[in-house]
Amino acid sequence: MREENPLKEKPKLPGLPRSLPEGRSIDPFIVMDVMAEANARQANGEDIIHMEVGQPATPAPRAARERARNALETERLGYTEALGMPALRELIASYVKERYGASVGPERVVVTAGSSAGFVLAFLAILASGDSLGLPSPGYPCYRQILKALGLSPRLIETSAEGRWMPSAGDVDRLAAEDAAGILLASPNNPTGTMVVGDRLAEIAAACRRKGLWLISDEIYHGLEYDAPAETALAHSDEVIVVNSFSKYFSMTGWRIGWLVVPEALVRPIERLAQNLYISPPTISQIAALGAFDGIDELEAIKGNYARNRAMLLEELPRAGLSDILPADGAFYLYADVSRFTDDSEAFAKAMLRDVGVAVTPGIDFDPDRGQSYVRLCYSGPEASMREAAVRIGAWLKKQ
Amino acid sequence: MREENPLKEKPKLPGLPRSLPEGRSIDPFIVMDVMAEANARQANGEDIIHMEVGQPATPAPRAARERARNALETERLGYTEALGMPALRELIASYVKERYGASVGPERVVVTAGSSAGFVLAFLAILASGDSLGLPSPGYPCYRQILKALGLSPRLIETSAEGRWMPSAGDVDRLAAEDAAGILLASPNNPTGTMVVGDRLAEIAAACRRKGLWLISDEIYHGLEYDAPAETALAHSDEVIVVNSFSKYFSMTGWRIGWLVVPEALVRPIERLAQNLYISPPTISQIAALGAFDGIDELEAIKGNYARNRAMLLEELPRAGLSDILPADGAFYLYADVSRFTDDSEAFAKAMLRDVGVAVTPGIDFDPDRGQSYVRLCYSGPEASMREAAVRIGAWLKKQ
Numbered sequence: 043m044r045e046e047n048p049l050k051e052k053p054k055l056p057g058l059p060r061s062l063p064e065g066r067s068i069d070p071f072i073v074m075d076v077m078a079e080a081n082a083r084q085a086n087g088e089d090i091i092h093m094e095v096g097q098p099a100t101p102a103p104r105a106a107r108e109r110a111r112n113a114l115e116t117e118r119l120g121y122t123e124a125l126g127m128p129a130l131r132e133l134i135a136s137y138v139k140e141r142y143g144a145s146v147g148p149e150r151v152v153v154t155a156g157s158s159a160g161f162v163l164a165f166l167a168i169l170a171s172g173d174s175l176g177l178p179s180p181g182y183p184c185y186r187q188i189l190k191a192l193g194l195s196p197r198l199i200e201t202s203a204e205g206r207w208m209p210s211a212g213d214v215d216r217l218a219a220e221d222a223a224g225i226l227l228a229s230p231n232n233p234t235g236t237m238v239v240g241d242r243l244a245e246i247a248a249a250c251r252r253k254g255l256w257l258i259s260d261e262i263y264h265g266l267e268y269d270a271p272a273e274t275a276l277a278h279s280d281e282v283i284v285v286n287s288f289s290k291y292f293s294m295t296g297w298r299i300g301w302l303v304v305p306e307a308l309v310r311p312i313e314r315l316a317q318n319l320y321i322s323p324p325t326i327s328q329i330a331a332l333g334a335f336d337g338i339d340e341l342e343a344i345k346g347n348y349a350r351n352r353a354m355l356l357e358e359l360p361r362a363g364l365s366d367i368l369p370a371d372g373a374f375y376l377y378a379d380v381s382r383f384t385d386d387s388e389a390f391a392k393a394m395l396r397d398v399g400v401a402v403t404p405g406i407d408f409d410p411d412r413g414q415s416y417v418r419l420c421y422s423g424p425e426a427s428m429r430e431a432a433v434r435i436g437a438w439l440k441k442q
Numbered sequence: 443m444r445e446e447n448p449l450k451e452k453p454k455l456p457g458l459p460r461s462l463p464e465g466r467s468i469d470p471f472i473v474m475d476v477m478a479e480a481n482a483r484q485a486n487g488e489d490i491i492h493m494e495v496g497q498p499a500t501p502a503p504r505a506a507r508e509r510a511r512n513a514l515e516t517e518r519l520g521y522t523e524a525l526g527m528p529a530l531r532e533l534i535a536s537y538v539k540e541r542y543g544a545s546v547g548p549e550r551v552v553v554t555a556g557s558s559a560g561f562v563l564a565f566l567a568i569l570a571s572g573d574s575l576g577l578p579s580p581g582y583p584c585y586r587q588i589l590k591a592l593g594l595s596p597r598l599i600e601t602s603a604e605g606r607w608m609p610s611a612g613d614v615d616r617l618a619a620e621d622a623a624g625i626l627l628a629s630p631n632n633p634t635g636t637m638v639v640g641d642r643l644a645e646i647a648a649a650c651r652r653k654g655l656w657l658i659s660d661e662i663y664h665g666l667e668y669d670a671p672a673e674t675a676l677a678h679s680d681e682v683i684v685v686n687s688f689s690k691y692f693s694m695t696g697w698r699i700g701w702l703v704v705p706e707a708l709v710r711p712i713e714r715l716a717q718n719l720y721i722s723p724p725t726i727s728q729i730a731a732l733g734a735f736d737g738i739d740e741l742e743a744i745k746g747n748y749a750r751n752r753a754m755l756l757e758e759l760p761r762a763g764l765s766d767i768l769p770a771d772g773a774f775y776l777y778a779d780v781s782r783f784t785d786d787s788e789a790f791a792k793a794m795l796r797d798v799g800v801a802v803t804p805g806i807d808f809d810p811d812r813g814q815s816y817v818r819l820c821y822s823g824p825e826a827s828m829r830e831a832a833v834r835i836g837a838w839l840k841k842q
Contacts, residue, residue: 055707059681060623060654062711063570071717074524081523097520107514110726114511118501119696123481124474155555155698158720170463171571171593187718193571193593223460254460281459296519296725298555298698307455311462317471318587320558324724325696326510 068187072407076391080401091431093419094401096232096375098293100344103337106294106330113329120325124317125309126153126301127328134301137335141264144276146303152312153331155323157262157287157300161188162319164283164302167311168256169194169223175256176217176225178209180377180409180416182232182260197222200411203368206236207377214249224256229272230263233408233418234377235370237272247278257282262300263373265291265341268349272372281305288327290373292334293344299327348374351421351428358429359419362436374422377405381415383442391417398434468587472807476791480801491831493819494801496632496775498693500744503737506694506730513729520725524716525709526553526701527728534701537735541664544676546703552712553731555723557662557687557700561588562719564683564702567711568656569594569623575658576617576625578609580777580809580816582632582660597622600811603768606636607777614649624656629672630663633808633818634777635770637672647678657682662700663773665691665741668749672772681705688727690773691741692734697727748774751821751828758829759819762836774822777805781815783842791817798834 054061076094084090101107113119125131128148135148154160165188169175174195177185186196197217201207214225227246229238238246250257259275259282275282287300304312316322355376356369366379384390387404395401405416421428454461476494484490501507513519525531528548535548554560565588569575574595577585586596597617601607609627617625627646629638638646650657659675659682675682687700704712716722755776756769766779784790787804795801805816821828 054654057681057705057707059650059656062568062708063573066566066570067711068714068718070714071524071721074717074721077521078523095521099518101518111511111514114507114514118499119694120497121474121477121495121695123478124471155724156720162719166466166591168462170466173463184718184721187714191566191715191718250459254454256459281457294519295521296722298720298722298724305457307457308462311467314468314470314587315591317474318468318584318591319562320556320698321471321474321584322696322698324555324698324727326726327724 066191066193068190069183071184071187072388073403076395076401076403080395083395083399088399090399090401091427091434092401092423093421093431094403096420097289097295097422098344099423100293102294102297102330103292103334103340105333105336109333110326110330113326117329122322122325122328124322125313126151126323130328130332133332133335138276138303142274142277144274146276149309150303150306152302152304152309152316153323153328154300154302154316155320156289156298157260157285158184159320159323160285160287160300160302161185162192163312163315164258164285165189165192165194166315167308168283173223176209176213176222178207178227178231179411180207180233180405180413181228183407185226198411206239206368207231207234208236208238208242209246210242211245211249214246214253214255218253218255222255224258225250226258226260227275228260228262230267230370230372232263232373233375233403233405234368235373235375236368237267237371243273243275244278247275247282251279251281258285259283260285262287263290266345266348266374267372268352269371276303283308288331288334291341291345293341294327294330294334297324297327297330299323299331347425348422351423351425354425355419355421355428355432358432359435362432363439364435374420376419376421378417378419379415380417383439385414387414387417394435394438398438400431400434466591466593468590469583471584471587472788473803476795476801476803480795483795483799488799490799490801491827491834492801492823493821493831494803496820497689497695497822498744499823500693502694502697502730503692503734503740505733505736509733510726510730513726517729522722522725522728524722525713526723530728530732533732533735538676538703542674542677544674546676549709550703550706552702552704552709552716553723553728554700554702554716555720556689556698557660557685558584559720559723560685560700560702561585562592563712563715564658564685565589565592565594566715567708568683573623576609576613576622578607578627578631579811580607580633580805580813581628583807585626606639606768607631607634608636608638608642609646610642611645611649614646614653614655618653618655622655624658625650626658626660627675628660628662630666630770630772632663632773633775633803633805634768635773635775636768637667637771643673643675644678647675647682651679651681658685659683660685662687663690666745666748666774667772668752669771676703683708688731688734691745693741693744694727694730694734697724697730699723699727699731747825748822751825754825755819755821755828755832758832759835762832763839764835774820776819776821778817778819779815780817783839785814787814787817794835794838798838800831800834
């Protein structure tokens with residue numbers, strides 16, 4: 043008898059039968075809102091340079107597209123097994139072996155509908171309602187929003203530019219003392235592009251093992267490094283969950299195809315979740331991914347473009363007025379301190395888009411506490427556009 | 443200090459840093475397990491007839507595949523807006539108008555990564571932790587598994603063959619008395635293929651409005667009806683959530699592309715969830731879906747095959763020994779009472795697959811209480827195979 047409990051009566055929105063739950067209310071993924079606005083302006087005839095969304099300007103490698111094209115003519119493209127096509131799981135296992143020297147049986151590889159689905163599966167498989175997970179801040183905003191949407195608790199770990207925006211083994215100890223269930227780490231990190239250096243990853247893995255904490259390693263930007271290659275957490279432990287994707291290095295964002303490497307005991311719980319939550323990853327994307335590994339030459343050339351853009355921007359942006367940027371080791375992002383100009387990065391990004399048509403992402407997407415002082419610039423676009431962006435930003439900053 | 447609380451110490455699986463949460467542990471989607479076994483037997487040279495998975499034997503319509511092929515050559519295939527490509531949202535709104543006469547603005551259409559993602563988005567948008575939702579039983583098993591995985595409570599409504607396996611307005615009243623947040627209805631229903639008749643849907647919608655309950659209408663099998671056309675819940679209320687998909691009528695299961703129609707006040711909460719949970723639905727699938735509406739002639743011909751299979755099986759299966767089947771009004775399923783032969787439908791289905799290579803799905807996937815007495819047969823395959831299946835089943839049942 044709901045009427046007898048007035049506390050349960052929240053005002054409902056017009057047109058809805060009852061009120062919406064407050065607990066699950068999450069923030070937008072701001073970059074998607076920026077992209078929607080940038081697209082609307084572009085459709086309106088404005089000359090927009092996209093540095094907001096983290097995605098390659100290039101299509102999937104030719105061999106991937108060829109596979110997809112053939113499948114369109116010859117295959118039914120029905121559901122696959124929930125864990126992914128066996129041939130793709132095997133190919134991913136071979137790639138892991140070849141790239142890192144880590145021996146991972148194909149039975150530990152889970153093909154997912156993008157790394158997004160990988161996070162949902164991993165979180166639901168290992169975390170009970172209310173469990174908390176340590177997340178580096180600044181970091182990919184969807185980590186904390188997905189956790190909140192699922193009734194789980196993000197616990198932000200404040201990192202700093204001095205430590206290359208990376209957590210440490212000490213953070214693991216603190217999380218354990220606070221009874222967190224695990225820690226998530228991304229190297230290269232989004233939005234900073236920075237990587238763990240020295241023995242940091244080994245130390246974190248050891249601390250997790252010692253304290254009985256989960257280690258989730260987001261390796262989605264592996265392949266995009268400009269100095270030393272990125273290390274996989276699999277080199278230090280078989281108990282970790284590795285999240286990866288064909289979106290970034292393999293230039294296949296819109297295909298929504300990624301993978302997990304998980305401990306054997308997690309495979310069946312994750313399979314049950316995947317079967318029920320999405321049945322199977324998109325079939326044509328799985329088939330295209332089979333060809334992606336044949337496109338390494340193409341992908342290395344694309345990476346060469348990123349490297350040139352990165353070098354150019356690290357020279358031009360300081361001249362333009364954005365002097366406080368850590369030279370990122372990987373991914374295709376620069377995270378610029380704009381505190382000299384604003385204490386409201388969202389308004390700053392909006393004004394820049396409106397005034398000079400350069401779309402960047404406000405730092406608050408990545409760091410709710412200190413993000414008002416930062417913007418993220420994605421340099422995956424064509425070199426001429428990136429160069430033009432630096433010019434526009436320079437002219438605009440002079441007027442701020 | 444975890445050591446001080448022995449209740450928290452559960453045995454951990456070997457190879458995992460800590461134990462897995464029990465609360466979220468869900469059952470497999472059994473049909474996927476049956477499919478995996480049927481595929482393994484097929485790969486092993488056995489002659490398998492697939493009647494287990496609910497999917498067309500046909501590829502996407504030609505026009506959809508053409509669109510995809512062109513996009514492979516001309517488009518980058520990056521992320522789209524989280525709610526889907528504006529052109530596709532508009533086309534879906536036009537289709538809803540044309541098919542049902544219901545005026546739904548494109549802003550109320552949400553393109554989703556299959557209806558699976560639609561359920562996740564809808565449940566998370568409207569239900570708080572612990573909230574319960576009424577579900578018809580027998581029904582699509584993922585409803586209850588997704589709810590459980592998300593920390594929500596399925597409340598099963600026992601329906602019966604006499605009522606065409608459909609819930610009633612009385613069930614809504616009972617759910618309201620038990621403080622459930624809403625009810626989910628599927629017509630045509632999976633696994634039974636039955637539909638609501640008469641004023642039942644209008645009465646349920648009215649009861650939901652009166653009691654302030656959500657009504658989620660799963661209309662994924664619309665288009666596949668063999669007598670009267672299926673009614674949309676949108677005809678009775680604008681406050682409902684309608685779930686639909688390109689998988690079934692449009693013959694595009696593996697593309698993982700579907701849609702929701704939601705009340706306007708739900709659009710932004712759902713957009714925030716979609717942005718964070720999966721960024722955007724697969725782009726090539728969205729583009730293919732743009733062409734799907736041009737394939738209606740092809741799709742009607744495919745539906746003609748289903749109708750012939752249905753008529754043939756409703757004649758042959760009773761002769762073969764499966765006499766207790768309701769002539770289903772829609773979808774491509776028959777739900778057969780096998781209690782004369784077994785009280786363990788899972789063992790029954792396994793034995794049938796092993797002995798005569800016909801894969802069917804045990805009823806316990808759809809009805810945990812009474813499903814041991816039923817199996818579901820999907821008749822979307824080629825007519826010759828369906829006919830051969832009836833022969834094999836008849837020969838096999840004689841020996842039981």
